[in-house]
Each structure stands twice: as structure tokens, then as C-alpha cells.
Amino acid sequence: MKLINDTLVTEMMERAASSDRLRTNHNFHETAAATVQRYCVAATKDSYFRPHRHPTNWELAIVFRGAFEVLVFDDQGNVEERHRVGPNTATAGFEIEANRWHGWLPLEDHGVFFEVKQGPYDPATAAEFAPWAPEEGAPEAAAFVQTLRETTRHG
Numbered sequence: 001m002k003l004i005n006d007t008l009v010t011e012m013m014e015r016a017a018s019s020d021r022l023r024t025n026h027n028f029h030e031t032a033a034a035t036v037q038r039y040c041v042a043a044t045k046d047s048y049f050r051p052h053r054h055p056t057n058w059e060l061a062i063v064f065r066g067a068f069e070v071l072v073f074d075d076q077g078n079v080e081e082r083h084r085v086g087p088n089t090a091t092a093g094f095e096i097e098a099n100r101w102h103g104w105l106p107l108e109d110h111g112v113f114f115e116v117k118q119g120p121y122d123p124a125t126a127a128e129f130a131p132w133a134p135e136e137g138a139p140e141a142a143a144f145v146q147t148l149r150e151t152t153r154h155g
Contacts, residue, residue, distance in 0.1 A: 002028050004040060004114065009065060012042035013110050021136065022047035032121040040114050043068075043106045048141050051077070051103035051130040057118040059102075061085075062093030066111030070094060071148065073101035077132035079151055086111070101130055105148055 008026060015024040023043035029036065042065075043049075051073055061070075067086030074080050084107070085091045093113075096102055117126075134141040 004064075008040070009042065009112055012040060012112065013044075016042040016044055016047070023049075029119065033119070034121075035119045037117045037119045037121055038115075040112055042110075042112045043104070045106045045109045045111075047106055048136055048145055049104035049106075050136055050141075051101050051133040052127040053099055053101045053130075054117070054127055055099055055125070057098050057126075058095055060093070060095040060116045061113045063087065063111065063113040064092075065113075066106065066108035068111055068113065069105040069107060071103050071105065072096070073103070073130065075101070077101075077130060079148070085113075103130075103133070103148075105145070 012024055012026055016022060023041060025039045025041045028038040028040075051071070063086040065087070067084060067089060070083045070085050071079050072081035083091050083094060085094060086107075129135070134144050
């Protein structure tokens with residue numbers, strides 16, 4: 001039996017805090033070829049999730065630790081929807097249809113969500129990154145995230 005328990009979450013948060021991307025995942029599926037991809041993602045508040053879309057697949061996520069802002073964008077990068085998601089919010093999770101630009105903003109240092117996607121996983125086709133959003137590690141990524149946070153707070 002595979003468990004999502006405090007030990008796993010603590011280990012994931014420690015790995016996230018020490019990783020370059022400030023997040024990590026723990027797969028429950030056996031291989032990238034699995035037709036159902038199931039995993040937990042742990043992220044610190046400073047982790048940058050570049051907006052992206054999955055051209056042919058839906059995505060389902062449930063936040064069970066911390067809180068995230070999930071943003072949905074139009075093709076020009078304007079925020080169309082924003083939802084605060086987490087156990088102490090009105091929304092615990094979401095499913096987003098294929099081909100919708102979206103991104104995550106961690107709101108707390110110890111956020112963890114469980115995600116399910118259709119497989120198999122092919123890194124060349126799994127996600128298309130938004131051309132209007134900076135790449136991970138780019139110098140302008142921090143300013144982009146700050147703008148999203150301010151838009152979320154005041155928009």
C-alpha cells in the first residue's frame with residue numbers, strides 16, 4: 001500500500017527546500033509509460049510554476065497542505081480566473097480541461113498537492129509553456145511572479 005502521510009510530506013518538504021526549483025514531486029505511478037500519472041508535489045512559497053497548458057490532457061489536483069493560488073490565463077497572458085485552493089479555503093481542488101493556460105502561485109512555504117493526469121508522460125509533449133511567461137531561472141521570473149501576486153491581491 002502506498003501512503004500519503006506526515007513522514008512522506010516532511011521528507012518532500014525537506015527535498016523541496018533544498019532543490020534548485022524549490023519544489024519536488026513523489027510519483028505513485030511506476031513508470032512514465034503509465035496511462036494514469038499520479039503524484040504529490042511539495043513547494044515552497046518561492047517556487048516558480050511557469051504558466052503552461054496541456055494541449056491534449058486534463059489535469060486534476062487536490063491541495064491538502066498549505067494554500068496555492070491557481071491562475072487561468074487567456075492567450076495573451078491576462079488573468080481570466082484565480083482561485084485560492086487549499087484545506088483552509090473554500091476550494092480544495094480543481095480539474096482543468098486540456099489546452100487552458102494555467103499556473104500555480106504557492107502562498108505558503110509548506111504547500112503540497114496531489115495531481116492526476118492522463119499518461120503516458122512524454123516530456124516533449126506533456127506541457128506547452130506560455131511564450132509570454134519567463135522561463136524558470138530567468139532573471140525576470142521573480143518580477144513576473146510579483147506582478148501576478150499583486151494582481152491577485154488587488155485585482
